[in-house]
Every structure is written in C-alpha cells, then in structure tokens.
Amino acid sequence: KAGVTQTPRYLIKTRGQQVTLSCSPISGHRSVSWYQQTPGQGLQFLFEYFSETQRNKGNFPGRFSGRQFSNSRSEMNVSTLELGDSALYLCAASRGGGMNTEAFFGQGTRLTVV
Amino acid sequence: GEDVEQSLFLSVREGDSSVINCTYTDSSSTYLYWYKQEPGAGLQLLTYIFSNMDMKQDQRLTVLLNKKDKHLSLRIADTQTGDSAIYFCAGGSYIPTFGRGTSLIVHP
Numbered sequence: 001k002a003g004v005t006q007t008p009r010y011l012i013k014t015r016g017q018q019v020t021l022s023c024s025p026i027s028g029h030r031s032v033s034w035y036q037q038t039p040g041q042g043l044q045f046l047f048e049y050f051s052e053t054q055r056n057k058g059n060f061p062g063r064f065s066g067r068q069f070s071n072s073r074s075e076m077n078v079s080t081l082e083l084g085d086s087a088l089y090l091c092a093a094s095r096g097g098g099m100n101t102e103a104f105f106g107q108g109t110r111l112t113v114v
Numbered sequence: 115g116e117d118v119e120q121s122l123f124l125s126v127r128e129g130d131s132s133v134i135n136c137t138y139t140d141s142s143s144t145y146l147y148w149y150k151q152e153p154g155a156g157l158q159l160l161t162y163i164f165s166n167m168d169m170k171q172d173q174r175l176t177v178l179l180n181k182k183d184k185h186l187s188l189r190i191a192d193t194q195t196g197d198s199a200i201y202f203c204a205g206g207s208y209i210p211t212f213g214r215g216t217s218l219i220v221h222p
Contacts, residue, residue, distance in 0.1 A: 004156070033209065042214035043157075043202065056209050090156055098208050099145040105156030 004029075004093050006106035013113050018079040021109045025072050025093030029104065031055075032074040033097070034066060037088040037108070046089075049074050050097050081113045116140035116211035118203055125219045132190040134216045136203035139184060143205035146179065148188045151200045151215065160188070160201075195220050 005024040013019050025032050033056075034046040045058040049068035066076040072093075078085055088110050092103040117139040126132045138146070144165050149157040163170045163177045163186075170177045176189040186203055198220045204210035 006156075035212075043212035045209055045211070048209060058209075092157075099143070099147075099206060099210060102159055102162075103210070105149075105158070107154070107156045 004091060004104050004106035006089075006091055006109050008109060009107065010110045011112070013081050013111065015081055015083060015113055017081050018077060019081060019111060020075050020077045021089055021111070023074045023076075023091035023093070023106055025074070025091075026104055029093035029095050030072050031094045031097030031101075032068060032072065033092045033094075033103070034074070034076050035090045035092065036060075037090055038086075043090070046076065048097055055097065078111075083113050086111060086113045116143065116206040118205055118211050118213040120201075120203060120213035120216045122214065123217050123219070125221065126193050128193060128195055128220055128222050130193055132188075132193045132197070132218055132220075134188045134190075134201050134203075134218065136186040136188075136213055137184055138186065138203070138205040138211075140206060140211075141181070141184065142207045144207060145205070146177075146186050147202075147204040147210060148175075148177065149202040149204060149212075151202065153199075157202060190218075193218075193220050195222070 031050045033048040035043045048056040068074045088108045090108045094101040094103040147162045148160045174191045200215040202215045204212045
C-alpha cells in the first residue's frame with residue numbers, strides 16, 4: 001500500500017519568503033501531525049489535524065500554520081521565513097491520532113532558508 | 115508536558131548487543147515507542163510497549179520498561195551494520211514527545 005507522501009522533498013527559500021509543504025496520508029488515515037526536526041532540538045511537534053480541524057498545537061509562532069482538506073491531505077505554511085526555520089519537516093499520519101494508534105511518517109521535506 | 119531524554123551516540127561492534135536508553139517524565143504515558151530513522155528517510159515504528167508491561171520481545175528487539183524510574187531501554191541483539199541509524203524513543207499521553215535520538219554506529 002502507498003505510504004505517506006510529502007512534497008517537495010527539497011526546497012531552498014530566501015529569508016522573508018513564504019513556503020507551503022504538502023502531506024498526503026495513507027488512505028483512511030485521517031489524523032495528520034507535523035513535526036520540525038533539527039539537529040539541536042530533535043523532533044518538535046507543530047500541530048495535528050483531524051477531519052479538517054486543528055486538534056492540537058505545539059509551541060510555534062503564528063508564522064507556522066496548516067490546514068487539512070476533505071481528502072485528509074494536509075499542507076503547512078511558513079510565512080516570513082527565518083534562517084532558523086531550516087529543518088526537516090516531517091508529517092505523520094494515523095487513523096485516529098493519539099498514542100494508541102500507529103503513526104506512519106513521510107520521508108520529510110528538507111527546507112533550507114538562505 | 116512530557117520530557118524525553120536519550121544519550122546522543124552509541125558505537126558497537128557488529129554481532130554485539132546494543133542497548134539504547136531513554137528516560138521520560140510523564141507518568142501518564144500510556145504507550146512508549148521506539149522509532150528508527152535511516153539517512154534521508156522518515157521515522158519507522160520499530161516497536162512499542164504498553165505502560166502496564168515490564169518487557170516486550172520482538173525477534174532481535176527487547177524493550178524494558180521501569181515505570182518507577184521512568185526508564186525505557188531498547189536492546190538489539192546481534193547488531194548488524196544495517197542497524198546503523200538514529201533511534202528515537204517517544205512517550206506522552208496523547209501527542210508523542212520524542213527524544214533527540216541516539217545515533218547508533220555499528221562497525222565491523
């Protein structure tokens with residue numbers, strides 16, 4: 001079965017620009033979570049969407065936003081990019097969300113801000 | 115919220131056992147997970163343990179949970195070069211909180 005697909009795989013942006021990343025979950029997996037992975041901070045939780053609604057949110061500034069569509073595909077947007085936003089952005093999909101369902105991760109989008 | 119700590123590096127010889135340790139703070143964590151991340155890839159769930167269990171074995175993997183000390187470990191028997199990766203433990207009551215990951219290096 002198809003896995004979780006994230007696009008694009010790599011992205012280079014300039015400070016001040018905005019970026020949109022996409023995540024297509026496995027069919028039937030309605031919970032999509034986003035994480036930022038950096039060498040210094042590890043995996044930091046951004047937000048979780050379920051049935052087109054943001055259900056949980058981490059401690060990131062308002063420049064980071066997301067949405068989910070009726071087919072469960074999710075996008076995250078970062079506006080006014082800063083150098084510190086350079087990271088691997090991972091999405092994880094699961095059937096219902098929470099700790100009692102297995103989460104499947106995409107390969108991530110490597111964002112470099114210059 | 116949950117805080118998860120892991121050592122950053124572990125180097126072992128091929129064929130030896132590897133033990134990766136993790137401590138967590140949230141005693142209400144219902145599940146504790148171990149994930150593996152290979153270069154250029156996302157995270158892959160290796161195994162998990164319910165908080166009411168002390169041990170779980172799955173082929174070469176053994177997970178030990180000490181709830182009193184909030185300590186979790188992953189033992190990999192007969193470690194192979196293909197086991198070289200970053201290993202993350204994760205816990206929490208709803209959204210998993212990940213440790214920073216332990217880089218396992220397996221050398222011949």
